[in-house]
Amino acid sequence: DAKTTQPPSMDCAEGRAANLPCNHSTISGNEYVYWYRQIHSQGPQYIIHGLKNNETNEMASLIITEDRKSSTLILPHATLRDTAVYYCIVTRPGGGNKLTFGTGTQLKVEL
Amino acid sequence: DTGVSQNPRHKITKRGQNVTFRCDPISEHNRLYWYRQTLGQGPEFLTYFQNEAQLEKSRLLSDRFSAERPKGSFSTLEIQRTEQGDSAMYLCASRPGTPTGELFFGEGSRLTVL
Numbered sequence A: 001d002a003k004t005t006q007p008p009s010m011d012c013a014e015g016r017a018a019n020l021p022c023n024h025s026t027i028s029g030n031e032y033v034y035w036y037r038q039i040h041s042q043g044p045q046y047i048i049h050g051l052k053n054n055e056t057n058e059m060a061s062l063i064i065t066e067d068r069k070s071s072t073l074i075l076p077h078a079t080l081r082d083t084a085v086y087y088c089i090v091t092r093p094g095g096g097n098k099l100t101f102g103t104g105t106q107l108k109v110e111l
Numbered sequence B: 001d002t003g004v005s006q007n008p009r010h011k012i013t014k015r016g017q018n019v020t021f022r023c024d025p026i027s028e029h030n031r032l033y034w035y036r037q038t039l040g041q042g043p044e045f046l047t048y049f050q051n052e053a054q055l056e057k058s059r060l061l062s063d064r065f066s067a068e069r070p071k072g073s074f075s076t077l078e079i080q081r082t083e084q085g086d087s088a089m090y091l092c093a094s095r096p097g098t099p100t101g102e103l104f105f106g107e108g109s110r111l112t113v114l
Helices: none
Strands: A009-013 A018-023 A032-038 A045-050 A061-064 A070-075 A084-091 A105-110 B005-007 B010-013 B019-024 B031-037 B044-050 B053-057 B065-068 B075-079 B088-095 B109-113
Touching: A009 A018, A018 A032, A018 A084, A018 A105, A032 A061, A045 A061, A045 A070, A070 A084, B005 B088, B010 B019, B019 B088, B019 B109, B031 B075, B044 B065, B075 B088
Parallel strands: A009 A105, B010 B109
Antiparallel strands: A018 A070, A032 A045, A032 A084, A061 A070, A084 A105, B005 B019, B019 B075, B031 B044, B031 B088, B044 B053, B065 B075, B088 B109
16 A cells, blocks of 8 residues: 655644645555544544545545645534544555555644 | 444453453444554554455464454454553454445444553
């Protein structure tokens, strides 16, 4: 699986968009980008995933650059409950599809 | 609640004792995973099952650790002769057999070895 690089921490004002970047410059053609988050003392929670096209669901949007070497997770209207560690993971589908977590980005949403 | 269930949620034990954790996955999911998470780190993969077959084990899974999924439903993770370094959160996850299906995690079982 390709290595990912994320900033260790970010702050965001409540109600504003939170844009979380992820670099994955060694991604290969069949690898997907997944985002999970982990709220304190809970198990990780799936957010979204994509291959090359931008994706949107009820939680977030995923923007993947055309060369696929980086991506951004967008929480359009962050709330205090979005305070969590956000993990960007690159993996190929099939097989075990186990996830290799890094240390993620600690997002703190403040009033 | 039809999510992934883990028991016990917390376990305190003395060094040298054996402990067992149980995971009940989402019923239609045929893949089940165990992860370990220590403070400040992301979860680390330990092992996974497809139905009752254990298909991959991490080098982190020493011979003191054993995992089973006897009927392809619930799974157990046993740690024998616990050491203080085993103190961690043990997370279970499951997913359906689709190639890009996401993992659904349980709340975890926190182990403290004194």
